[in-house]
Amino acid sequence: MKPLVGLAARSLWNRRGSAALTVFAIAISVMLLVGVETVRIGARESFARTISGTDLIVGARSGPINLLLYSVFRIGDATTNVSLQSFELVSRHPDVAWTIPISLGDSHRGYRVMGTNGDYFRHYRYGNRQALVLAAGSAFEDDNEAVIGAEVASRLGYAIGDKITIAHGIGEVSFAEHGDHPFRISGILDPTGTPVDRTVHVSLDAIAEIHEDWQGGARSAVTAPRHPYDGDDPESAQAEEVARPALAGITAFLVGMRSKDSVLQMQRALNEYRAEPLTAVIPGVALQQLWQIVGVADRALFVVATFVVLAGLIGMLTSILTSLRERRREMAILRSVGARPLHVFALLLLEAGLLALAGVVLGIAAAHTALAATTSLLASRFGLFMETGGPGVYDLVLAGAVVSAAVLAGLVPAWLAYRNSLADGLTIRT
């Protein structure tokens, strides 16, 4: 079969116009498939690595996915707050090892601002139980300092000591700035590949302070979008009468238990807590539920991409089949110099294989080039953190599958040519 590879390649080269189109069609379809699959895997891994080590996420009564989305992914908003009393009650529980309060609702140039305390830097884990590490500076010491995520720092070009103001609400452009309370950047976190990178962290006290003289979502009478700190509940109003600004409530809090055995018990207790309607979710379970929803879409994408590859292969089949009639002479010449009908058969299979191989290589190369070019965009816009290690085992498997499918499809023209070649012999019928 060795003499045939060169022949097949040169025969294709002779028809390079249509061959190039075929290769191009396969390449595009493979590129789409690789792209979809990489984004799919990237999304799943991004999802799974966002939070780890946390046993429970607790927020106001809502769906578990909603709670997960706003507390961990910074997507969407909480409808109600959790009272500080509930938070402190849980924090003091003997089975609880640590808690991290989370207070959301403000932003800085499109990046979410999160109020928390020092426990966040001590106990928060992501990925494979990795702790947050400061790339520069230190955690906030008082309510005039902020710690920013890696992406916030790199995108906005901030360094330690820079002054920033935060805006009320979460738009990229806000007309309601907390301009009277500037923050000094005290620390910048190492990149984590999670939403932490896109977060500005300040102390809970700072959150309380900047909202102290705000009523109904704005200074004085200006109306602004509703806001979690705006005093939805009566306790908030009471809190504002206290001399030292105290927080009405927090958006959610994370809980680490001393023993895994007590997680379910604590979850049930919180979900059935009578004094305040709360929802407690186990992050892994909620992630799973979320993934089941998102997974439908990405499975659909995968199916669509697979069909596009199939369409590419059918295009290849069409182009080979149409070439057969013109190439009966070629087959007769080959037979006259000693090619067997089986050689003719193999020649056409090789042709299909070579076309597919060229398409697959081109498609995978293009896909990875495109992914490498858009990684940062995907990360910043959609929070998708791709593995950008270049082509891997998956691509090999895909290449093998597509080339095999092409060779399988090539059986049709190969068999036709074989049959023609047996019937035609050395004579050329046109």
Added chain:
Amino acid sequence: MTELAIDIEGLTFAWNDGLPVLDIPRFEVRRGERVFLRGPSGSGKSTLLGIVSGVLRAGRGRVCVLGEDLGLLSGGRRDEFRAAHIGLVFQMFNLLPYLSVMDNVLLPARFSAVRRGRAKPDPATEARRLLNELGIATTRSPARLVTELSIGQQQRVAVARALLGRPELVIADEPTSALDSDARDGFLRLLMAECSATGAALLFVSHDTALGGLFDRQLSIDDVNRARPQLEQS
């Protein structure tokens, strides 16, 4: 070693419609002999060539080529046999348009180890020698494409290919019909000379009776074939 290049006895052949195309009681070509077989189209010539070259299987009778009974060989072995021992030249369009002149000439060596081994000192050198003798300049660019050649040049390249690796039998099926008379005579002289040089038997089929005088022996297909097909099936 048998003295006969082609030895046919009691051959009959019919296509699927059952009408006999060939009925040849006896047909022989000796080794090194140059035979002119004359016949109009539709007389079964091409079918006979197909059987001798092992592409078609005889219906009945014995077809021996170079002492090998083709009827006893499988299709694959017949292909192998053809590759090793027979050089073919057709009327026209002998060459693969996507290969260079050199690669076209080297095709038999690609498919047959026998031809590869008999090309002395090596296939490429012999191909260059044959092309030079046939007046196809290889010095300029041996890799040039066949589409740049005239039809006469293409036919000479086909001869070079048929002779590469010294096959014992060369079959030419109307190789001059696409050539004008000057080119035809030149081509024929070259073909004869090269066959003599390698000692190959030449079976030359044509309807052009004017060419017959140059051969060792000439005969009409009607002398050989008792069947009278109305229309050539190929």
